[in-house]
Amino acid sequence: MSQTLLPPGWVEKLCDPYAVLGISVIADDRQIFKRYHTLAKLLHPDRHAKNCNPDQKLATAIFSHLINPAYQQLKHRQKRLIAIAMLRSDARVSEQKPLSSQSAIAQEIMKMSTPEAELFYEEAIACYAEAQYKSLDQFYQVTQQITILNLVYLRLHKPDLFLPQKAVAIIPEVEVNPVELTLTDVKPVLTNYAQRHYQRAIEYVRLGKWVIAVQELRDAIKLEPNNSDYYALLGLVHLKQKFMGMARVYICQALKLNPQNSLALKYAPELKIKLGENTNPKSMAKAVSIAALLSRFTQRKGSQVKC
Structure with a gap:
């Protein structure tokens, strides 16, 4: 799939800047910058051209018309609050719909207690972010799922959680290293x-x-x-x-x-x-x-x- 421009409707429908970047709605400045830096390395025109990837034009369009605007919006705290307000409005609209008409993932989360929903949300965001830009053919669907997660999460939390002084990271920055496991720690016996x-x-x-x-x-x-x-x-x-x-x-x-x-x-x-x-x-x-x-x-x- 190689296109000069984005497919019709992408800019209008992928209007959640958090989902476009693949981060939670309470990501802090450091997380926002780190995620943008990661995506820049993956999709920036100068870097992507070197890979001779057939999706180069689509990658360039996504980076220019979706990722850059999303980052510009979220790197400023005041604009970030406006983005949250707009998402809250969308969340209220979705709340008025019968649960049966909503996505399966939304239905499942709304059945959970708040602590359970917290655990699922942080794991799901990390998982989707990992997959989001690995295949550009799947980018649109994955980003939509992240938006659904964000809207459901906003329905479960009070507005004051998103004041600047309250902003805390759900998924903290962490250096992940391979784990040294010994035979006493695990039991690698193949029986089934x-x-x-x-x-x-x-x-x-x-x-x-x-x-x-x-x-x-x-x-x-x-x-x-x-x-x-x-x-x-x-x-x-x-x-x-x-x-x-x-x-x-x-x-x-x-x-x-x-x-x-x-x-x-x-x-x-x-x-x-x-x-x-x-x-x-x-x-x-x-x-x-x-x-x-x-x-x-x-x-x-x-x-x-x-x-």
Whole structure:
């Protein structure tokens, strides 16, 4: 797909600057700049031309007509508040629609408690951002999904959360490095399909490929929902991504299933988990279900985007 101009309607429909950049609606100055810098390296005309990519013209158009304007709007705090106000207006309009008429992802989030929705939102934004610009053919659909997430999130929070002095980052900047895992930490024994997912996840964790590792572990948990090793490693992956709430949930579940799980015991102190602490079974079931939810949306209708 190579075009001089953007497809009709893209500029009008992709009007959420946060979604265009692939960031949460409470991203701070540092996060906004860092994301823009990352996208500039991926799509800037000077850099993209060197790759001889057939999508060069589309990449240039996206960068010039969508990413640059979005960054110019969000780098100024006053304009940022205006953007939030406009998104809040859109969120109020969507709130008036029957839940059955809204997207499946919106329906699922609105059923969650606020803490559960927080956890899902931060993970989903990170996952979509990872996939957003890897395939320009999928950019439009992925960006629309991020917009839906942002609108639902705004429906769940009070306006004063977005005052400048209140702005805090949901996804903090973090240097991610490959993880050194020893044989005492994990058990890479191949006995079935679940174990094969687990083994692949171990390799991805060692390489620091968090998103792929999460997917493998989710698939393992679907097949063997009572294996503590899978939850423990998934907790570690979330910890390395600085998703502390999710990390704590999964490490707690690993210890609930096996109080002697070596990997869970190793990281429990860092998450301030007291040994013997219980996790609400219903909350855990919901956490697992929302963890699997994102992959269903990113793979539907022939999409090639995988998170």
